[in-house]
Amino acid sequence: MMPATETRSSGERAISPGQWFWRALLSMADQALVSGANFLLAILFARWLSRHDYGAVSIGLSVFLLAANFHHALVLEPMSVLGPRRFSERLGRYFSAVLVAHAGAIVGLSFLVLLLAGLVSDEATARALGGLAASLPLVLTFWVLRRICYVRTDPAAAVRGGLAFLICALAGAVLLRLAGWMNSASLFLATGAGALSGGLALLKSVGRTLEPEAALLGEVARAHWSYGRWMVGVSLTYWLAHSAYAVLLGLGAGLAASAGLRAVENLLTPVLQLTGALSLLVLPRVSGQAQQAGGPYLRRFQRTAMTVAAALVGGYLLCAWLLREPLMRVLYGPGAYAELARLVPVLALATLVRGVSDLSLSTALKGAARPEAHFAASLLAAAFVLTGGWSLIRRWDVTGAAWSMLASQTIQALVLAVFFARITSGRERARHDVVH
Secondary structure (H helix, E strand, C coil): CCCCCCCCCCCCCCCCHHHHHHHHHHHHHHHHHHHHHHHHHHHHHHHHCCHHHHHHHHHHHHHHHHHHHHHHHHHHHHHHHHHHHHCCCCHHHHHHHHHHHHHHHHHHHHHHHHHHHHHCCCHHHHHHHHHHHHHHHHHHHHHHHHHHHHHCCCHHHHHHHHHHHHHHHHHHHHHHHHCCCCCCCHHHHHHHHHHHHHHHHHHHHHHCCCCCCHHHHHHHHHHHHHHHHHHHHHHHHHHHHHCCHHHHHHHHHCHHHHHHHHHHHHHHCHHHHHHHHHHHHHHHHHHHHHHHHCHHHHHHHHHHHHHHHHHHHHHHHHHHHHCHHHHHHHHHCCCCCHHHHHHHHHHHHHHHHHHHHHHHHHHHHHHCCCHHHHHHHHHHHHHHHHHHHHHHHHHHHHHHHHHHHHHHHHHHHHHHHHHHHHHCCCCCCCCCCCCC
């Protein structure tokens, strides 16, 4: 690997501030297209489906996030960190090996979801999980191709895929509506159609990068497991801390309660896609710079990222907070989910804590290759959800879930802050790398 300087991450040529600004805009545009499509699909199907069916959709989305977390831990997250760190001079062969490993992962995950669909007794939930099993390989493949674009710092290519996803996903939803095929599987089928179109739009750009070489597969698998073994644990605990509420509400209060929580989340969580886009863009650079410059660089990055995230997320959530009642009426229709507008302030605070923490503390710790920090943070947050959080849900249903989310997000952010302070304090080397 070539030596890096303060202005160059590993193997990367110097990029001017203007270029970084342009790439940040493209990254946000791509994320806006994809998250915008997902937002519109969630709103449309919340309007078109009964609360029971939409509650089943919420369960399916929760299971999708669990499967996606495992895929993220072993495929996507290591690719963003290890690509510029360890494979910078052989990225074409590295990407090819990652795609082979990804193919094996999606087959296994889809089989497990299909098996789960056969075990549940509720027909709407089983149908939602069946639709998820069909769309999961397409969606995760689209994610991998987009992530390759970000590792190459080429968000312009990702924008083309995002546009194709938006158009085809919404067209698929409209066609399903016109055909009268409306049930708990429909949203997943529309999403799968969009992901297929988006993936095809990215293949030309990504394909030019690939250099097949089977000999690298073993090295890539070992490197990803060495980094991702911590994140496998995080996958379950992170899901419990952030995404299990639909399942817990379904068990404790019924599918209608799951639908209600999802309806409020639809209003607030799109802003997290923005911070996610920025994190994807800067993570390869943070990883390279953290290895070279250590704690001083990480502290500067964390302060800047926290300011940016607070401004972006806070501004969005303030608008949602002030306009919560008219927005709920416009999005879902008069009377539908309107009684839950009172929960917007609580969930907005939870979203603010998460958005600021994700872009600043979480990205810095990922760049420093410290996955154990995320494991500890999500483990403590998950422990609260399964104890105090479950008690709140059983007693106050959706309201209890909202307060539980705020508490778990705060716990996770505090633990990440403690780890970040430790690795940048001078007592421990921030450039410590768990990957050998």
